[in-house]
Amino acid sequence: MLGYQFHATVNDNKTSYGIRRQTGTFTSTMNNLQANTTYWVRLYVKYSNGQVEYHPNSVSFNTLVPASAALSLVKVVLVTDGGNNDGKISPNESPVFALTLTNKGGTTANNATISLSTNNSVVSFPTAVISIGNIAPNTENTATITLRIATNAIWDTNITSNVRMTEANGQVWSGEFSFKIESPYVVPNGLLLLYDFENQNANDALGKYNGAINGNITFQTTTPSNRGTSAYFSNNGYLTVAALNGNFTEQTVSVWLKTSRITGGTSATTTNRGTAIVDGGCFRIRFGIGLCSDNRTRIATGTNTGITCSQQAMPTAINDNQWHLLTITQQSTETKYYFDGTLFDRRNFGDRNDCNKIFTIGATLNDFNTETSYYTGNMDNLRVYNRVLTDSEVREIFNAKQ
Ligand SMILES: [Ca+2]
Ligand SMILES: [Ca+2]
Known part of the structure; x- marks a missing residue:
């Protein structure tokens, strides 16, 4: 509803005009006109x-569209990932x-609100509508909005979030922004399992x-990254x-691994047979560490070789009670060994572990020449992949302390 005025000049005072008798210049107001x-x-x-x-002659005119607010989304900033603070948005x-909204219109946007929706149901919004208040012309207001990423x-996954901006009078504007749901872990491709022991269980x-968990596993605050917890294996x-x-x-x-004791085998015939890290589960990798007579630490793989001192010597003793990363890859018959x-080293093994034997962490369960070879020490971030990692990926895990 608009009110307009028109002006006219009349030089005759003997007549009455549409509105009233008048000479000279007069003004009349026309109310209740429609815009446009x-x-x-x-x-x-x-x-x-x-x-x-x-x-x-008549004089015609077109009424104008009245000045209004005009909202647009001009800036989106990730304030916090609401999780591990690594700057990446991950599940859970x-x-x-x-x-940040700006108003490029001619009048204040009154009681503006924001609501969001996305193209993927794994994203939800604990608060459906966020108030952003009044936004005067050529000014900005910022509101924070929380999303929830499903476990x-x-x-x-790329997420597009649609932003609906609504003024109290019902006027609606829209915008959008995008983000990606990423793994919270480095080198996620092909990762089958990850035991980070952060929940202090075997999940x-x-x-x-x-x-x-079988037997004595506890959880301690020592970790490679100095954050969180690791598992401590002791007493079998x-x-x-x-x-x-x-x-x-x-x-x-x-x-x-962090250990000061890497002899643990209970073989009746051999001492210092070393300890087991993973075994069984139909893997080609049987993975143990052993302390040998020359006091160097070695890694053993294969089916029936046990954790003996005849195999791959690591460049540094591992039993210094410091965190070290051990990585073994296997492709066809080639096995590669990484330390930190x-x-x-690289060797050839063609055997595969017994597929009927359960995947075991920290023991061999009477399979290495009937010894049990329990591990003693801390363990963190056990990863199993269904592919061979590259040298750079192994190093990325080491550098990330993951
Ligand atoms: Ca994160
Ligand atoms: Ca951990």
Whole structure:
């Protein structure tokens, strides 16, 4: 509804005009006009005998669209990932975004609100509508909005979030922004399981291959990254992962260890046979460490070789009670050995572990020449992949202390 004024100049004071008798310049107001509509006005003369004489010309005009607010989304900032604070948005996190709106219109946007929707149901919004208040012309207001990423969200998923901006009068504007759901872990491709022991149990951090604790496993705050917890194996404690079957053509096992004692085998015939890290589960990798007579630490793999002193010597003794990363990859018959992210040996083994034997962490369960070889020490971030990692990927895990 608009009010317009028109002006006219009249040089005859003997007549009455459409509105009233008048000479000179006068102004009349026309109310209740519709916006963006064409009107015309025309003067007429009404004589005392009732005769009306219209001016031959009318004047037309088009009413304007009234000034309004015009909101747009001009900036989106990730305030926090609402999780591990690594700057990446991952499953089971609640990221907070700051959304800045600007008003390029002619009037204040009153009681503006924001609501969001996305193209993927793994994203939800704990607060459906966020108030952003009044936004004066050519000014900005910022509101923070929290999203919730479902635990079962898939890594490397691109999310487009639609932003609906609404003024109290019902006027709606829209915008959008995008982000990616990423793995919270480095080198996620092909990662089958990850035991990071952050929940102080034998659950897989990826939620797929939860294990069981057998015997004495406790949890301690020493870790490679100095954050979180690790598992401490002692007194013949070990883990089993019943569901995992490693019958793949390629494998990688990566694990952080901190130990001062790497003799643990209980063979009746051999001392210092070393301890086991992983075994069974139909993997080609049987993975143990042993302390040998020359006091160097060695890694053993294969089916029936046991953890003897005849195999791959690591460049540095591992039993220094410091965190070290051991990584073994296997492709066809070639096995590669990495110590603290650096390749130090490669050998050929063609055997595969017994596929009927449960995947075991921290023990061999009477399979290495009938010895049990329990591990003693801390363990963190045990990773199993169904592919061979590259040298640079092994180093990336080491550098990330993951
Ligand atoms: Ca994160
Ligand atoms: Ca940990």
